[in-house]
């Protein structure tokens with residue numbers, strides 16, 4: 001057995017600005033690394049010692065686990081001896097709670113992603129129904145059961161809620177030998193030169209066959225399902241001839257009522273760092289910068305003249321104030337009116353913009369003058385500056401009138417809606433990652449899985465439980 005080393009020895013570290021340095025750091029003691037700013041303290045502590053420890057830790061995972069985590073790069077160092085499992089407490093912490101939640105402990109989160117991809121149950125975000133996924137044989141059985149002795153149309157969904165005239169598409173469908181399509185819920189025959197309103201959104205399905213369902217039509221049904229699956233990219237639609245009632249069947253995960261489908265889940269579907277998993281509104285950040293009305297009008301007793309609209313300051317002889325004057329003509333205020341006395345309608349135009357043209361008769365001159373409002377709105381102006389300006393100082397200026405708010409679409413979970421509708425024992429991955437280690441340990445202890453799920457999940461569950469135990473052992477649970 002190797003004797004326990006008393007030092008962590010670093011030989012030849014060249015990470016960042018470190019110049020091939022050697023150090024010996026005593027173990028089991030509180031060691032402080034001090035030095036001038038930029039002298040490489042973090043390069044030594046975080047990017048050399050911590051990084052190498054982390055890399056070795058991940059190397060202890062099974063090959064199976066590592067393929068999902070990716071290998072960490074070896075820091076530029078000749079040799080490090082005497083390392084034990086490393087934990088880094090970051091310099092700045094944005095987390096107000098002293099408790100570590102699972103979401104902040106990456107390797108456990110990575111295994112949770114894997115677990116959800118394998119054994120998560122999908123629910124429809126429209127109806128909360130369990131999503132279904134059938135084999136062709138199962139679909140055939142269901143059709144035989146549910147539509148016995150009824151006439152049905154078997155269709156392939158082709159266009160879902162998209163704009164266009166689709167003339168070429170209809171031609172192509174006709175060329176393939178199909179006679180009918182369902183356009184926006186109505187089954188019609190394809191006519192030569194047929195086209196739709198290109199500015200409206202449409203749903204188009206190809207009618208593959210019309211069959212009276214019975215045991216004798218079984219073979220034809222199987223054939224139609226196969227062709228429909230091909231043209232519908234693994235989704236088919238059954239429409240009853242009499243009632244026009246429609247129902248989707250899919251080889252993929254799909255809501256049986258509304259037909260929305262999810263892609264087959266993969267670990268990245270649960271990663272806010274991947275476009276496959278990130279909330280599209282906040283790009284996986286969990287927060288969005290939104291213009292703050294209170295910051296635009298910090299003191300509502302002020303008039304526009306006296307700087308009541310903070311981003312534009314006191315009145316100047318500029319286009320923007322001329323526009324505000326014109327808006328005032330229409331909405332009955334002037335630049336001396338305190339902000340609090342300006343009507344709600346006028347404030348909406350000031351904030352969110354408006355286009356208008358109106359005439360005012362001048363009593364003095366007896367002439368009618370035409371006024372034009374073409375105002376972008378202060379809110380939009382600031383937002384555009386923040387999002388589109390190439391200048392970082394303008395961005396900073398705009399940010400001064402914004403608040404960082406929790407994203408309303410993902411509620412700060414940073415994930416796509418559909419990713420949060422995969423659940424295990426009623427919990428989604430966002431809820432699990434907000435638990436602390438003790439809660440999570442308890443949750444896994446009580447986890448009930450079906451036999452198949454258990455089989456699929458054994459390896460992953462073992463890795464998660466080991467990791468939780470490790471964290472409990474090193475005392476990260478407080």
Ligand SMILES: [Zn+2]
Pocket residue numbers: 279280281282283284285286287407408409410411412414415
């Ligand atoms: Zn979001």
